[in-house]
Amino acid sequence: MRTFAIVNFGCQMNEYESEKFREVFYDFGLSEVSNIEEADIVLFNSCAVREKSEQKLISSVGYARSLYEKFGRPYVIVTGCVASIREKRIKEVARDSLLVLSKGYELIYERVEELRNELSKYLKQSSSERISEGGGVFAYVPVIFGCNSFCTYCIVPATKGREKSRPLEDIIEEVKNLVNSGVKEIVLLGQNINHYGYDFGNKNGFIELLEAVSRVPNLKRLRYLTPHPAYFTKELIKRMRQVEILMPHFHLPVQSGSNKILSLMKREYTQEQYLGIIETIKEEFPEAAITTDIIVGFPQETDRDFLETVELVKTVRFDKSFIAAYSKRPNTPAATMDGQIDTKVKKERLNYLLKVQNEISLEKNKTYIGKTYDVLVENVRENIAFGRIPQDKLVIFDNSSEVRPGDLVNVLITDADFIHLKGKR
Numbered sequence: 001m002r003t004f005a006i007v008n009f010g011c012q013m014n015e016y017e018s019e020k021f022r023e024v025f026y027d028f029g030l031s032e033v034s035n036i037e038e039a040d041i042v043l044f045n046s047c048a049v050r051e052k053s054e055q056k057l058i059s060s061v062g063y064a065r066s067l068y069e070k071f072g073r074p075y076v077i078v079t080g081c082v083a084s085i086r087e088k089r090i091k092e093v094a095r096d097s098l099l100v101l102s103k104g105y106e107l108i109y110e111r112v113e114e115l116r117n118e119l120s121k122y123l124k125q126s127s128s129e130r131i132s133e134g135g136g137v138f139a140y141v142p143v144i145f146g147c148n149s150f151c152t153y154c155i156v157p158a159t160k161g162r163e164k165s166r167p168l169e170d171i172i173e174e175v176k177n178l179v180n181s182g183v184k185e186i187v188l189l190g191q192n193i194n195h196y197g198y199d200f201g202n203k204n205g206f207i208e209l210l211e212a213v214s215r216v217p218n219l220k221r222l223r224y225l226t227p228h229p230a231y232f233t234k235e236l237i238k239r240m241r242q243v244e245i246l247m248p249h250f251h252l253p254v255q256s257g258s259n260k261i262l263s264l265m266k267r268e269y270t271q272e273q274y275l276g277i278i279e280t281i282k283e284e285f286p287e288a289a290i291t292t293d294i295i296v297g298f299p300q301e302t303d304r305d306f307l308e309t310v311e312l313v314k315t316v317r318f319d320k321s322f323i324a325a326y327s328k329r330p331n332t333p334a335a336t337m338d339g340q341i342d343t344k345v346k347k348e349r350l351n352y353l354l355k356v357q358n359e360i361s362l363e364k365n366k367t368y369i370g371k372t373y374d375v376l377v378e379n380v381r382e383n384i385a386f387g388r389i390p391q392d393k394l395v396i397f398d399n400s401s402e403v404r405p406g407d408l409v410n411v412l413i414t415d416a417d418f419i420h421l422k423g424k425r
């Protein structure tokens with residue numbers, strides 16, 4: 001198995017972003033090492049706030065490059081704001097071992113996607129030993145393309161067009177093939193996935209899709225991303241309870257806790273409606289993990305609006321939140337709204353909310369300690385194994401009993417931090 005290291009230069013925002021990148025590496029079945037001498041791939045995440053970190057970055061990239069010349073590794077990836085400001089200089093230092101994920105550096109989601117694409121290209125090119133045995137354990141299957149909502153911050157409707165659902169037969173066929181090739185878990189994808197089938201005139205399309213996919217023989221786990229809260233009904237949640245292999249994890253992007261901001265965002269629900277959905281989920285699926293996406297610093301967001309978001313996070317107690325500072329996307333209504341928020345204020349709000357969320361995540365993860373969960377093993381490296389519990393939390397455990405990717409095993413959770421669980425068999 002291949003290894004990666006992440007080196008951070010800079011602020012807390014970078015730390016947070018690096019967590020997102022870390023998850024991508026894990027998804028590709030790489031395991032983390034703490035120094036770059038042992039890594040096959042190193043990712044430098046940079047910050048240009050202080051000049052010192054810029055120089056440190058350049059000299060570290062130079063060092064990594066010298067290792068690459070001697071040993072053929074590590075492959076160097078540089079991202080973050082220095083990468084975008086000093087792309088030319090970094091390219092000189094790092095030459096062909098490099099990739100700079102520089103575009104739209106404020107928007108972590110795009111860079112995570114870019115990292116995914118680049119990693120899959122790089123790992124395909126260079127793998128004599130297929131690294132990602134774990135890669136065959138779960139698979140993503142798109143079910144609906146485009147988006148019919150017009151959230152005012154979002155570039156998706158302009159770039160991906162109107163919603164178009166794939167025919168159910170095609171999806172089932174693809175899932176069957178994947179399962180026959182060894183896949184155990186399917187993650188269905190769509191920007192507004194609970195609109196699946198609306199374009200065929202079927203308002204129950206999404207739940208019927210879940211039911212149909214769940215009947216594919218030998219499929220062990222089913223997940224989906226991303227539902228829109230405005231169309232996430234009580235009936236849907238209740239009917240989900242009957243889908244046996246559907247995993248107890250709800251990712252429901254709330255974006256803001258303030259009704260004023262939700263309306264400016266055109267999210268089509270209120271704070272009260274969102275909380276109502278969460279209540280139903282908690283009643284029907286008391287064991288479920290609940291995660292969300294949040295944007296802070298949307299135009300016209302006052303301290304009071306922001307504090308309503310903080311309150312909502314404390315009320316729901318999300319297992320995890322993907323929190324982003326609002327960033328202007330070209331040709332979106334929010335980009336030209338009055339009342340744009342200062343970068344400094346956005347960062348302060350982001351850091352504050354991260355702190356609140358991380359504490360909650362830690363407390364929540366600790367409640368798993370002492371219990372035993374079904375873990376779908378994704379990767380194994382020497383005597384350490386990685387896998388996920390039904391709630392989608394990553395567990396790292398000692399592999400003295402020699403499990404293999406694709407195995408479903410019982411793991412006792414023995415420890416937790418705000419990101420992972422640790423366990424033993």
Ligand code: SAH
Binds near residue numbers: 107192326329
């Ligand atoms: N279709 C999904 C996800 C869309 S993009 C949904 O409706 O929620 C994923 C996340 O990126 C969003 O949930 C949002 O939190 C974030 N995002 C999108 N555009 C953004 C912008 N302009 N600035 C900051 N965050 C943004």
Ligand code: SF4
Binds near residue numbers: 147148156192228
């Ligand atoms: Fe569509 Fe999601 Fe973008 Fe809203 S945030 S426009 S629902 S993709």
